[in-house]
Amino acid sequence: MGTISRAIALVDFDYFFAQCEELRHPEYRGLPIAVCMLTGPETGAVASANYVARGFGVKSGMPVSKAKALAPNLVILPVDISYYSQISSAIMQSIRERFKKVEQASIDEAYIDLGEIDYDVAEDIGKEIKNIVKSAANIRCTVGIGPNKLIAKMACDRAKPDGLKVVRPDEVESFLESSRLDQIPYIGTKTAERLASMGIRTVSDARRLSVDDLIRVFGEKKGIMIFNFVRGIDERKVEVKKERKELEKFVSLKGRSPEEALEEAARRLFERLNGMLFQEVGVIVIFEDFTVRTKSRTLKHATASFDELISNARSLLGAILNESEGKKVRRVAVKVSRFTKGEGSLLDFI
């Protein structure tokens, strides 16, 4: 008989975009595959790479040119989000049919609250989850199980690909101590560097800092979060219905004027809105030197009108361009937020 305690599972579909492509292109199996966001025929960045490609050192975020240099026979495919969304929805639906408390965290991740449970049983459920994902769409995944979201996530990261890892409550301590600081969610490069500059390099080092010290350096929320996370404490709930808070659409200029690109962004954003009411409009401009400028405006009333969207977006863009004379624009985005329950509904999650 194992421990009976609350357990949360995180299921994460392995190298999801690339695995979806392997599904419909069996002929590429065994070859290195990179699914890329392409701006031109030869330029862009890797969004997802299969493990054959990763064996050559190909990683997400890497420029396509570099990926090609690393992996000679690299198969380069463009991102096809709507195809991956269909597969994701089918899987998520199957998971929801079996479990009550499911929180979809992204297109390829979901938390499942297993409640108070014997951890040996939880382990079997982990295997069952893997089977559900396999049956629903023939997709391989990794499942992490722990006493909270944090440990479930870290267990999952540790077990990829095609893995299952259970961290029991009494194993949390040693599990954390065997983890690097930057393997803790929300401790990214910047935070890790900041900690390193203070001489903090391991989880044990970080535990020696007081909450007050952490708050002084990282601010209240983040300071408290780091304090708790390095101790394996995480009270976040599995939230079954998460509502989207904002939606934005980026567009590259590709020779057009910023105004023309803005119009396309607004149109495509509006399509996805599907009649949803919004009360805030924003514009984001990314310049050639990668600096970012944003402007946003709260409207008097919530609206679902395209005319209001585009006219506000235009004036915000004008204001930004005015204040940044002559700088060349790379991309523009239109953003809407402050949704209110209207007739409409947002199309698909993510």
Place this chain on the structure above:
DNA sequence: TTCATGACCTC
């Protein structure tokens, strides 16, 4: 409260 910006996540 509004607005701007930055950090982080990660396919």
Place this chain on the structure above:
DNA sequence: CCTTGTGTCATGAA
């Protein structure tokens, strides 16, 4: 060989 696309949250100033 600097890159593409979203979304959330925190913070600080106005």
